[in-house]
Amino acid sequence: MTHQLRKSHPIIKLINRSLIDLPTPSNISAWWNFGSLLGLTLLIQILTGFFLMMHFSSSDTLAFSSVSYTSREVWFGWLIRNLHTNGASLFFMFIFLHIGRGLYYTSYLHESTWNIGVIMLLLLMATAFMGYVLPWGQMSFWGATVITNLLSATPYVGSTVVPWIWGGPSVDNATLTRFTALHFLLPFALLASLITHLIFLHERGSFNPLGISPNADKIPFHPYFTMKDALGAALAASSLLILALYLPALLGDPENFTPANSMITPTHIKPEWYFLFAYAILRSIPNKLGGVLAMFSSILVLFLMPALHTAKQQPMSMRPMSQLLFWALTLDFLLLTWIGGQPVNPPYILIGQTASLFYFIIILILMPMAGLLENKMVEPTYVTPK
Amino acid sequence: MGPEFGRLAYVRHIITYSLSPFEQRPFAKYFSVGLPNLWRRFRGQVLRVGPLFMAGYALYLWAIEEEQRLKRKNPADYVNDE
Numbered sequence: 338m339t340h341q342l343r344k345s346h347p348i349i350k351l352i353n354r355s356l357i358d359l360p361t362p363s364n365i366s367a368w369w370n371f372g373s374l375l376g377l378t379l380l381i382q383i384l385t386g387f388f389l390m391m392h393f394s395s396s397d398t399l400a401f402s403s404v405s406y407t408s409r410e411v412w413f414g415w416l417i418r419n420l421h422t423n424g425a426s427l428f429f430m431f432i433f434l435h436i437g438r439g440l441y442y443t444s445y446l447h448e449s450t451w452n453i454g455v456i457m458l459l460l461l462m463a464t465a466f467m468g469y470v471l472p473w474g475q476m477s478f479w480g481a482t483v484i485t486n487l488l489s490a491t492p493y494v495g496s497t498v499v500p501w502i503w504g505g506p507s508v509d510n511a512t513l514t515r516f517t518a519l520h521f522l523l524p525f526a527l528l529a530s531l532i533t534h535l536i537f538l539h540e541r542g543s544f545n546p547l548g549i550s551p552n553a554d555k556i557p558f559h560p561y562f563t564m565k566d567a568l569g570a571a572l573a574a575s576s577l578l579i580l581a582l583y584l585p586a587l588l589g590d591p592e593n594f595t596p597a598n599s600m601i602t603p604t605h606i607k608p609e610w611y612f613l614f615a616y617a618i619l620r621s622i623p624n625k626l627g628g629v630l631a632m633f634s635s636i637l638v639l640f641l642m643p644a645l646h647t648a649k650q651q652p653m654s655m656r657p658m659s660q661l662l663f664w665a666l667t668l669d670f671l672l673l674t675w676i677g678g679q680p681v682n683p684p685y686i687l688i689g690q691t692a693s694l695f696y697f698i699i700i701l702i703l704m705p706m707a708g709l710l711e712n713k714m715v716e717p718t719y720v721t722p723k
Numbered sequence: 724m725g726p727e728f729g730r731l732a733y734v735r736h737i738i739t740y741s742l743s744p745f746e747q748r749p750f751a752k753y754f755s756v757g758l759p760n761l762w763r764r765f766r767g768q769v770l771r772v773g774p775l776f777m778a779g780y781a782l783y784l785w786a787i788e789e790e791q792r793l794k795r796k797n798p799a800d801y802v803n804d805e
Binding site for chain 2: 683
């Protein structure tokens with residue numbers, strides 16, 4: 338046997354086992370591309386963010402103008418900034434599709450991998466929230482004010498915790514500087530979580546659309562999936578460049594072109610599009626603490642997915658009722674995103690409340706029930722071992 | 724770390740045949756079989772996806788009109804005003 342460095346070198350063999358000789362099911366579809374795309378997007382965000390940070394000043398008097406200076410005077414600063422802001426949108430688009438794949442094909446049955454994934458979602462949301470505050474525009478300031486104020490609903494400690502987070506009596510310079518530090522730090526926590534996520538995934542190997550063991554038909558990751566992921570990356574890079582070069586402000590809010598002013602409240606305070614579903618759930622409950630709990634529950638419910646799985650057939654490929662509920666959940670998510678961006682007027686109030694209720698009913702009640710019904714309808718000859 | 728090639732599964736009596744990539748057309752039947760297959764896959768899913776999203780879109784259109792209507796005064800309430 339000839340000496341193969343990629344299999345014997347202590348560091349290179351780790352890369353070999355993850356990206357080259359990794360046995361991968363031959364039938365994983367395009368929905369399996371989003372994992373690598375998320376890793377790529379994280380890399381883009383870290384690189385563009387690093388270059389932006391070279392020119393950013395995290396003082397409340399200088400932040401807005403430093404971002405303006407970066408966009409106007411720094412070589413390709415406008416491009417780096419556009420890539421970073423639109424890269425964040427792309428990051429969320431991919432993670433929603435990645436989670437959707439996980440729900441449809443019941444990837445959550447890899448519990449360790451799934452739980453780390455949910456933690457990564459929470460880290461990403463925290464990072465994006467803090468990153469949006471940094472330009473110190475009107476929406477940056479007021480979005481931070483609204484969302485951090487929600488923590489005051491916490492019983493007993495709420496009114497103490499909020500000024501502690503702010504670093505003062507309101508969102509001000511101290512808040513901006515600590516958000517800058519955290520926004521720089523958290524992506525590396527995300528990177529560490531990503532490595533842990535992959536370690537757990539590679540213990541058992543990827544799932545596949547059929548839901549049966551693929552061990553009899555696996556192919557090496559390289560060249561098949563390096564090429565497939567390269568195609569996915571090319572398409573993703575094209576979308577990012579189209580946004581960054583032609584439509585940089587499409588997904589943003591015009592209010593953020595105005596410097597922050599604590600004396601002028603914007604008429605419609607709302608977060609970026611990727612948080613609107615949570616914002617709709619928050620606003621659907623008239624009680625402050627209730628709204629906060631519902632909002633956090635909408636993400637934390639993902640931790641319950643393995644326990645809520647009742648079907649003997651693993652993926653939804655052969656489960657029509659569950660498929661219908663999955664698409665109902667997707668539609669519900671889109672409706673919540675739309676409602677989150679609307680003012681709190683009728684009929685949006687009722688639609689938002691109904692959609693919020695259905696979000697939890699579908700996940701907690703209807704999907705498990707559908708799984709049980711489908712078990713009775715079909716007698717599977719092969720049961721996937723857990 | 725995880726199962727490697729050679730330790731994945733033990734199978735017996737399975738024989739696979741394959742052609743060298745240099746001895747076959749790269750995109751054989753891509754359109755002649757691929758397009759009907761795409762249509763078959765579409766038909767299998769469209770009734771589970773389509774009606775839901777059509778209803779959602781109808782709700783979206785109705786809600787926008789309803790919000791506009793609720794913002795306006797009703798002309799019929801003022802028809803007898805001098």
